[in-house]
Amino acid sequence: MATTAFEPRIVAFFCNWCTYTASDLAGTARLAYEPTAPVIRVMCSGRVDPQFVLKALQEGADGVLIGGCHPGDCHYQEGNYKTLRRFRLLKRILSQFGVEDERVRLEWISASEGDRVQHVINEMTDQLRKLGPWHARS
Amino acid sequence: MAEKPKVAFYWCASCGGCEEAVVDLEEQILKVVDAVDIVLWPVALDFKRRDIEAMPDQSIAVAFINGGIRMSEQEEWVHMLRKKARIVVAFGACAHLGGIPGLANLADRRRIFDTVYREVPTQEGQPGTFPQESSEPDGNRLALPAFWDEVKALDQVIDVDYYLPGCAPPPKLIWGAIEAILTGALPPKGAVLSPNKACCDDCPRKDSKPDKIELTEIKRPATHVADPDLCFLAQGFVCLGPATRSGCGNPCIEGNMPCRGCMGPMDDVFDQGAKFLSAFASILAPKTEAEIDRLLDQIPDPVGTFYRFSLPKSLLHRRRPGATV
Numbered sequence: 001m002a003t004t005a006f007e008p009r010i011v012a013f014f015c016n017w018c019t020y021t022a023s024d025l026a027g028t029a030r031l032a033y034e035p036t037a038p039v040i041r042v043m044c045s046g047r048v049d050p051q052f053v054l055k056a057l058q059e060g061a062d063g064v065l066i067g068g069c070h071p072g073d074c075h076y077q078e079g080n081y082k083t084l085r086r087f088r089l090l091k092r093i094l095s096q097f098g099v100e101d102e103r104v105r106l107e108w109i110s111a112s113e114g115d116r117v118q119h120v121i122n123e124m125t126d127q128l129r130k131l132g133p134w135h136a137r138s
Numbered sequence: 139m140a141e142k143p144k145v146a147f148y149w150c151a152s153c154g155g156c157e158e159a160v161v162d163l164e165e166q167i168l169k170v171v172d173a174v175d176i177v178l179w180p181v182a183l184d185f186k187r188r189d190i191e192a193m194p195d196q197s198i199a200v201a202f203i204n205g206g207i208r209m210s211e212q213e214e215w216v217h218m219l220r221k222k223a224r225i226v227v228a229f230g231a232c233a234h235l236g237g238i239p240g241l242a243n244l245a246d247r248r249r250i251f252d253t254v255y256r257e258v259p260t261q262e263g264q265p266g267t268f269p270q271e272s273s274e275p276d277g278n279r280l281a282l283p284a285f286w287d288e289v290k291a292l293d294q295v296i297d298v299d300y301y302l303p304g305c306a307p308p309p310k311l312i313w314g315a316i317e318a319i320l321t322g323a324l325p326p327k328g329a330v331l332s333p334n335k336a337c338c339d340d341c342p343r344k345d346s347k348p349d350k351i352e353l354t355e356i357k358r359p360a361t362h363v364a365d366p367d368l369c370f371l372a373q374g375f376v377c378l379g380p381a382t383r384s385g386c387g388n389p390c391i392e393g394n395m396p397c398r399g400c401m402g403p404m405d406d407v408f409d410q411g412a413k414f415l416s417a418f419a420s421i422l423a424p425k426t427e428a429e430i431d432r433l434l435d436q437i438p439d440p441v442g443t444f445y446r447f448s449l450p451k452s453l454l455h456r457r458r459p460g461a462t463v
């Protein structure tokens with residue numbers, strides 16, 4: 001029986017003003033990290049509709065990562081507070097749906113924290129490898 | 139006289155309220171009876187499965203099917219009705235979205251059987267005696283339909299032409315649908331037969347809904363008496379009006395109960411619960427994780443509250459089988 005090693009797929013929604021810039025910085029600084037998280041750039045973490053997260057899981061993602069500016073630093077003032085409130089409520093719903101805590105993550109990463117992008121994606125990839133795919137393991 | 143169009147009513151995992159809704163057409167039901175030939179209506183008239191089986195395919199003008207689908211027998215019936223009917227209407231929230239029975243998708247067949255046949259204190263007979271799909275008491279073989287692990291909305295089982303939303307659909311919409319079918323004035327296939335705008339737009343309290351709400355407390359009808367005139371959300375009650383389709387006539391609001399979302403989402407919304415969640419989280423006041431969590435503790439069952447009628451049609455459909463969290 002052939003088994004292919006499971007490689008998690010993470011959908012990353014990064015805010016244009018901070019986390020996306022940080023991932024750019026990680027690139028120019030040639031920080032190596034897992035190629036598991038294609039990034040979708042959004043103008044603010046507050047743009048991430050909870051439906052996007054569920055849709056990603058439904059369509060086969062094993063995890064979802066949302067990156068935004070640190071509290072107080074949102075380019076649109078309040079966007080990331082809204083994100084935090086939605087996220088805390090979404091997490092409660094996800095756990096009722098049986099989604100493990102590690103699969104959906106929110107991180108505040110400023111434009112200068114390229115190493116943090118590297119660390120978070122590596123760590124999350126590792127955790128998801130242990131958890132296995134989101135869709136029915138048979 | 140030309141033959142009258144044939145109409146079928148059928149029920150699956152339902153409460154009977156949708157049947158009641160047809161009776162609630164009152165004298166208009168006589169017009170229906172005049173205009174059509176009812177060939178199937180298990181709640182009111184005695185027809186057998188073989189009567190329908192014997193009918194030619196496509197010979198029924200319209201089948202109104204209510205209830206969610208959770209058993210093999212229901213699946214067989216709706217497949218048969220799909221063959222026999224030219225138009226299938228998902229009638230009521232349960233057929234449209236999975237409805238109240240669909241909340242069972244937070245559990246699975248085993249959990250449900252354990253609760254019902256083993257754990258409930260009112261269990262009589264021998265706890266742990268489960269229904270069997272096949273058994274042979276005294277040498278007679280008996281069969282029961284298979285009970286599924288999950289509840290499905292009608293369009294997750296067969297092709298559906300139209301949806302009559304609501305728990306139960308309001309008589310005005312039912313009559314409108316029947317008229318449209320009889321006169322051939324139907325919208326494009328797949329339409330939900332109710333206006334595509336938010337419940338808030340028709341709400342008698344909408345003028346008291348402020349532009350900006352900042353909640354520091356979440357109230358429940360079980361623990362707080364609501365002001366009879368003010369917008370529920372502004373008072374701190376969970377009211378699904380912003381994420382729910384209009385057309386019901388706002389009976390709950392009139393009865394001083396917040397909207398629970400039975401008309402389902404508007405077009406272009408994938409997931410009614412997430413849509414509401416998004417709007418609701420935006421009107422909470424706290425900004426720190428600890429304060430937000432303290433406020434959210436006041437919603438004991440978020441899935442049951444936000445997906446009360448729509449869990450099977452949500453993006454994730456159900457709690458993941460075998461989940462450990």
Ligand code: SF4
Pocket residue numbers: 151152153154155156157204205229230231232233237238304305306307
């Ligand atoms: S939609 Fe409501 S009234 Fe109709 S069967 Fe379902 S629970 Fe009953």
Ligand code: SF4
Pocket residue numbers: 337338339341342343344347368369370371372377378379380391396397
């Ligand atoms: S939130 Fe509820 S009470 Fe307020 S306007 Fe909308 S439907 Fe009416």
Ligand code: SF4
Pocket residue numbers: 304305337382383386387388389390391396397398399400401402
């Ligand atoms: S107010 Fe809400 S819950 Fe009540 S009938 Fe209308 S849509 Fe359904």
Ligand code: FES
Pocket residue numbers: 015016017018043044045046067068069073074075076079080
């Ligand atoms: S602009 Fe970065 S979180 Fe709002």
